Amino acid sequence: MNINKIFRKTFFIKKLIKYILLKNRESFPRLLSIELTNACNSNCIMCPRSKLTRIITRMDFELFKKIIDDCKGYNLKKINLFWFGETFIYPELPSAIKYIKENLPKTKINISTNGALVNEKIAEEIINSGLDTLNFDIDGATKLTFESIRKNLNYEEVTENVKNFINHRKKLKKKKPKVSVTIIKMDKTINEIDSFIDYWKDIVDHVGVSDYNTWLGAVEDRNVGKRKKKSRKGKFTFPCDHPFNELVIAADGTATMCCLDWDCSEEVGNLKKNSVKEIWTGEKLKEKRQLLIENKYDRIPICRNCNSFIFQERSVWANVWQ
DSSP states (O other), X not given: OOHHHHHHHHHHHHHHHHHHHHHHHHSSOSEEEEOSBOOOSOEETTOOGGGOOSOOXXXXXXXXXXXXXXXXXXXXXXXXXXXXXXXXXXXXXXXXXXXXXXXXXXXXXXXXXXXXXXXXXXXXXXXXXTOOEEEEEOOOSSHHHHHHHEETOOHHHHHHHHHHHHHHHHHTTOOOSEEEEEEXXXXXXXXXXXXXXXXXXXXXXXXXXXXXXXXXXXXXXXXXXXXXXXXXXXXXXXXXXXXXXXXXXXXXXXXXXXXXXXXXXXEEEEXXXXXXXXXXXXXXXXXXXXXXXXXXXXXXXXXTTOOTHHHHTTSHHHHHTO
């Protein structure tokens, strides 16, 4: 087979994969991120909270139930029950998890938390609620590093909360939620990554190391080494996966095109007025997706300084577009 035939065959296969991927994703999101509250008990150095113009609020529980009811009958793979706030501030959290499990039993539920409020009082309720996975964000293997990054939090308190949660799960003889801890790889943590993994690997179910994102250029880029150069000088050469995969819903019902759109600058609908289906298949999101397909990132203001390509560039999705 000559080079032209190989090229044509590869081109056809990629075109077919693109078509299948788009068809599978255009009818309904695979992932829903729901912000129960945008309030937070911390002030982390990698978070643009100080620039937030949105009103600090929490989601009305009736609105939450309406959103979940919108998803009945669709193949929703997963719900992230968190976004730009600390989920454990939300007083009806156990009830929210139970409502999802009762109405969307096949949908996985994930929460990521800073861990400060996951005390023994709420642990049993969360374990019995049906939650599938719980991630604790712990940026540092030492008290000094952790508290210099996740300001207003106490290292001993958070780490004890993780261990107590695991022990409580054992006492209740439960296998879920699976518990993970995550550290962000950045200038302040780079020398503690190995010790972090060594410390937690035999305590929790999974240890993760995340790359550093700049929240659309809103915070200082703290990536290190080759990653830093790529983050600062690179760019998307393929359509960003987020608007094709995930719908993000803020505490006031606003829907945005991206999980990094922390101030909801690119609103694509509101769940007080529209259904999840209507927003996902609506013209606003279709227009945004087409601009990404055409590599016209400069036409979407929030996308101009985004470094999220460093998280996606090795994915199947990215490679079929290149």
